[in-house]
Amino acid sequence: MQNDNHFDYLIIGNGLAGLQLALELSKDPFFATYTIGLIDPSEKSENDKTWSFWEQGRGKFDAVVEKVWHTAKFESPKISLTLLLKAYDYKTIRAIDFYNWAKNELSSKENFKFILDTVQEIKDSEIVEVIGEHQSYSAKHVFDSRVPKEFYSEQSHYTLIHQHFKGWVIETESACFQPEVFTMMDYRFQYKDSTSFIYVLPFSETKALVEYTFFTPFLVEDDVYETALKTYLKSEYNLSRFKILETEVGNIPMTDFPFWKYHTEHVTKIGTGGGWVKGSTGYSFKHTEKNVSKVIANIKAGKKPSHRLFKKKFKFYDKIFLKVLHDENEKGVWIFESFYSKNTIRTMFRFLDEETAFSEDLAIMKSLFSMAFIKAFFKVLFKP
Incomplete structure (x- = not known):
């Protein structure tokens, strides 16, 4: 009798890394007979973030790209630059579009199963036992996107910069944005000489994501973000009235913490929990795509999935x-x-x-x- 809670691979976390990994596994004939479970406490039904990245030409995720730019601006109190991206495209994807597309792609695969549950514990052995809030599961190998608990308990031994931000997707009554040019960084609105800047993705003449981002060892109160956003919109676009369609907040760890030490023979850490976020920038989308390809190549070559993921x-x-x-x-x-x-x-x-x-x-x-x-x-x- 088949055990519906036993899998060849179990992926913990249906975020960027988990879903990218599942999508690549689903496309490769090598894994056609493998059973794969995806477990997450959320149905991923909200637009909780935006991913932006550059690449040359067509990409694997063009079907869900919201907008593409070929020109960027950089502003500071000393210089103003217009950057022509030439062979590169700068693309942005709304998380909800990615989630829906990925779930739709995977739901048609008979060997994939979505599980709504919260993982409480992993018992690592030749057959890994994963204990959830509602049920227990087992797998020959687990891909775990959760951040190791040691990251929090041992952080004082490592360098940590918080990439924290708050952004609004706003809509205006009249045209005010230049939709073909995005603002990579605008440092004219710094907070107390910190590394803090405004980031703008204009989707149309009347709609844009405007975000206030910090790369700092400290955090700030919510009103700091909002004051800066309002000041920027008033100063740059003479906007005092606008409609906030969505709000985006986050805190991405930029750190030299050795996430890779927490791989085992039967458990591979992925995503933020595996150190897939680039420490110096917080970029993750393309790094995740590359690491997923390496993981799959390693498995097919008979190596540990985590073999030589980092340079x-x-x-x-x-x-x-x-x-x-x-x-x-x-x-x-x-x-x-x-x-x-x-x-x-x-x-x-x-x-x-x-x-x-x-x-x-x-x-x-x-x-x-x-x-x-x-x-x-x-x-x-x-x-x-």
């Missing part, structure tokens, strides 16, 4: 950058001024995508050369 040199670069932001947060605006004004789009995007050769890395390092980075380098290098 050590980029982890080291991230540590240095995080140390600068942590110790001298006011330097953030200078860092990004230098990064965007002294490098080509291709070099910058390749570096952030962790695709650069060392010669390209040197160009980035040269553009950011300063005493702050020298001090951070030695602090990281000689950290016990």
Whole structure:
């Protein structure tokens, strides 16, 4: 008799990583006979976030892309840049569109099963037991997107920058946005010399996502975001009246915490819980896509799913950058001024995508050369 709660693979968390992994498994004939469960306490029926990323040409998720831009702006008190993205497209996806599309794709697969439950405990052994609030499940291998509890209990030993933000999708009565140009960073509205900026994605002349984002070791009260958003809209667009269609809030950990240490033979950490968010930027969408491809290739090659997911040199670069932001947060605006004004789009995007050769890395390092980075380098290098 078949056990409906036993799977070849069980994916914990139907967020970006869990659903991307499930989609790729569903498309590969190698896994056609494998049973795969997806467990999450939420039905993913709300638009809880927006993912934006750059890529060249067509992508795997173009079916749910909300908007594409080819020109970006960077603003600071000292410089104003217009960045032509050339071969790259900057794309944005609403989470609800991704969730609905992924669920629709997977619901037609007989070997996939969605489970609405909260995981309370994992008992790791040759057959992994997953204890939920309502039932227990078992699997030959588990992909777990939950953040290890040690992240919270041992965080003082590592560097942590909070990428925290609040944004509004707003609609205006008259045309005021330039829909073909998005604002990557606007540092003219900093909070107390911190690394904080406005980010704008204009969907049309009358609709845009306007977000206030911090890269800081500290958090702020809600009114700080709202005051900045209102000030920005009034100053830049002469807007005092507008309709808020959606509100987006979040806090993405930018950290050098060693998430990869929490893989086991039968449990692979994925997503934020696996360190798939790039430590120095908080970017996750394309890094998730790449890691999913590596995981699947590893499985098919008979290796551990987590085999060589990360490039050590980029982890080291991230540590240095995080140390600068942590110790001298006011330097953030200078860092990004230098990064965007002294490098080509291709070099910058390749570096952030962790695709650069060392010669390209040197160009980035040269553009950011300063005493702050020298001090951070030695602090990281000689950290016990």
